Amino acid sequence: MRKKRKWELEEDDPAAGLLNLFDVWLVFAVAxxxxxxxxxxxxEASGTPVKNPGEPDMEIVTQQGxxxxxxxxxxNQLTGEGERLGTAYRxxxxxxxxxxxKKK
Known part of the structure; x- marks a missing residue:
């Protein structure tokens, strides 16, 4: 009498493929x-869109929450004291x- 080989000991389980499919769907649901x-x-984050940039009727829309x-x-021009913070380029x-x- 001969020994059964490894592949002969395993039984085919038709539900084994469904378990792998369940794992795939679980990962998909989490994603x-x-x-x-x-x-x-x-x-919900803040955004700052600008309507009509550079035009006289330009509007800046700010959103906080x-x-x-x-x-x-x-x-209208504003007057007052302050410090230069940087330069803007178009x-x-x-x-x-x-x-x-850069601060010195």
Whole structure:
């Protein structure tokens, strides 16, 4: 009588593939929940869109949580004392880049 080999001892289980499929769906569900949480969290973050940049009717919309504030540009000049913080450059693409000055 001969010894049974390893592959002969194993029985075929038709449900074994379903367990692997369950693991895949569990990982997928966690990924969807994480993505939903990230999108929800980012939508509550503050944002600063600018409407009509560089135009006389330019508006800056600021949002802190659910509170939204709209700032409209005017031609009025402000006076007072202060310190220079840096320089702003407008690129050819229209974007504005702020470069802070180095403190001495």
């Amino acid at each position: 969807v929940l994480l993505a939903t949480w990230t999108v929800t969290r980012n939508s 659910k509170e939204v504030e709209t700032l409209r540009m005017t031609n 690129l050819k693409s229209g974007k504005v880049v702020y470069v802070p000055e």
